[in-house]
Amino acid sequence: MIVIVNGSIVGTKETGCALCGGTWGNHYETIEGHNLFFCCHICAKAFKNIINEAKRRGKLENIEYIDIKGNFYKGRIIEARDSKKSYKFYVKFSDEGEIIELKELSNS
Amino acid sequence: MPICPVCRLELDSWMDISEHIEKMANEKSDPQHVMWLNRHISNKEIKKEDLETWLFNYFEKPNELSLWIRKRFIEKFYSHKPHPFMLAMQKPTRGVLLGYVLEHRHFLQNWVKVLSLIVFNTDKDDVIKYELENISTEYLGINGKPSHYELLIRMGESLGLSREIIFSTDPLPSTKESIETWRYIALNRPWIETMAAMHSLEIAADRSNKNYGAKIHYFDIEILNSDKYNKEVKDFLREGYEADIGHTGEALNLIEKYADTRKTIENIKVTVLKSLDALDKYLFARLERAMQFEPELIEVIKQ
Numbered sequence: 001m002i003v004i005v006n007g008s009i010v011g012t013k014e015t016g017c018a019l020c021g022g023t024w025g026n027h028y029e030t031i032e033g034h035n036l037f038f039c040c041h042i043c044a045k046a047f048k049n050i051i052n053e054a055k056r057r058g059k060l061e062n063i064e065y066i067d068i069k070g071n072f073y074k075g076r077i078i079e080a081r082d083s084k085k086s087y088k089f090y091v092k093f094s095d096e097g098e099i100i101e102l103k104e105l106s107n108s
Numbered sequence: 109m110p111i112c113p114v115c116r117l118e119l120d121s122w123m124d125i126s127e128h129i130e131k132m133a134n135e136k137s138d139p140q141h142v143m144w145l146n147r148h149i150s151n152k153e154i155k156k157e158d159l160e161t162w163l164f165n166y167f168e169k170p171n172e173l174s175l176w177i178r179k180r181f182i183e184k185f186y187s188h189k190p191h192p193f194m195l196a197m198q199k200p201t202r203g204v205l206l207g208y209v210l211e212h213r214h215f216l217q218n219w220v221k222v223l224s225l226i227v228f229n230t231d232k233d234d235v236i237k238y239e240l241e242n243i244s245t246e247y248l249g250i251n252g253k254p255s256h257y258e259l260l261i262r263m264g265e266s267l268g269l270s271r272e273i274i275f276s277t278d279p280l281p282s283t284k285e286s287i288e289t290w291r292y293i294a295l296n297r298p299w300i301e302t303m304a305a306m307h308s309l310e311i312a313a314d315r316s317n318k319n320y321g322a323k324i325h326y327f328d329i330e331i332l333n334s335d336k337y338n339k340e341v342k343d344f345l346r347e348g349y350e351a352d353i354g355h356t357g358e359a360l361n362l363i364e365k366y367a368d369t370r371k372t373i374e375n376i377k378v379t380v381l382k383s384l385d386a387l388d389k390y391l392f393a394r395l396e397r398a399m400q401f402e403p404e405l406i407e408v409i410k411q
Contacts, residue, residue: 039133039146041139094281094285
């Protein structure tokens with residue numbers, strides 16, 4: 001799975017947290033079969049919430065690509081893709097990584 | 109003795125604080141410490157020694173507390189990359205102003221509740237008088253002038269929202285979280301920290317900000333003379349423009365006057381940063397609400 005945060009490939013300690021792109025911290029989780037680096041468990045939880053929503057609402061299967069734009073304050077625009085289709089949405093998280101706002105964006 | 113800006117742990121030096129933060133972030137992946145680093149310094153890891161230097165410069169300079177608060181505010185909201193809400197206020201659309209109205213009603217109501225707690229918790233007459241005057245201006249209105257709260261509602265009505273809708277709309281979750289932060293401070297920290305947390309927020313509309321390095325004002329002052337905005341919008345903006353310069357300076361002077369120990373000053377700084385963080389989140393909530401009227405504002409997120 002390729003994860004892009006604000007234009008850069010992320011997911012390792014060197015490249016940055018798979019949600020926020022930060023390189024502080026030392027938390028790893030296996031998600032969709034990929035061992036991904038996160039700065040903390042809250043970012044990991046938020047990322048898993050993104051995956052779940054992309055699968056549930058967007059009917060995606062094996063997610064191959066996720067593009068995340070934004071940050072904690074602004075909220076984030078997400079584009080997730082599997083081999084056949086993509087799903088785009090806006091999401092905002094609480095301090096605990098729970099979704100507090102979600103809007104579907106135009107999905108063609 | 110410096111304190112950790114996240115958990116307020118007291119240690120002997122900034123080097124010790126730097127080691128503590130680095131350990132909490134990199135060994136324990138503690139979300140609070142990691143988030144603080146991400147939001148205040150950089151999301152890219154730096155060496156312990158550099159972190160120590162950064163912390164020293166950030167917390168020790170400038171020496172004067174009121175100036176320190178102003179500087180931190182301006183660099184967060186008005187420096188080379190001003191906050192998107194401040195940018196939106198240079199030419200506010202109907203959606204931006206309605207987003208302001210619907211969220212700010214909750215902010216202002218909470219504002220006077222928190223100020224009341226400062227009054228309850230202090231024995232200083234000048235502080236009590238200052239806060240009661242502020243509450244009157246914001247919530248009751250004085251000398252025959254409507255309150256800031258009333259002017260906000262009138263602005264909303266003039267832009268097409270009924271009073272019923274304004275009063276029955278719940279705050280967005282981000283506004284709620286920010287309000288909870290300010291309430292937590294009021295209920296758990298000394299009155300002087302609460303006072304600093306709240307009145308540092310009034311720097312937002314302070315006319316003198318450009319003297320301290322701000323690139324823009326809270327809104328484009330030309331709006332006050334423009335025929336593109338109605339009387340109610342101008343009345344609301346003018347009130348803040350004229351009031352907050354006095355409010356802010358006086359409050360900061362009182363805080364400086366009663367912050368008489370190093371420990372008090374350290375704690376005020378940590379609390380102010382938590383408050384500014386809540387403000388950052390709250391200002392985005394206004395934009396988020398504005399998106400309900402103008403979906404194209406989603407472009408702000410992409411920038």
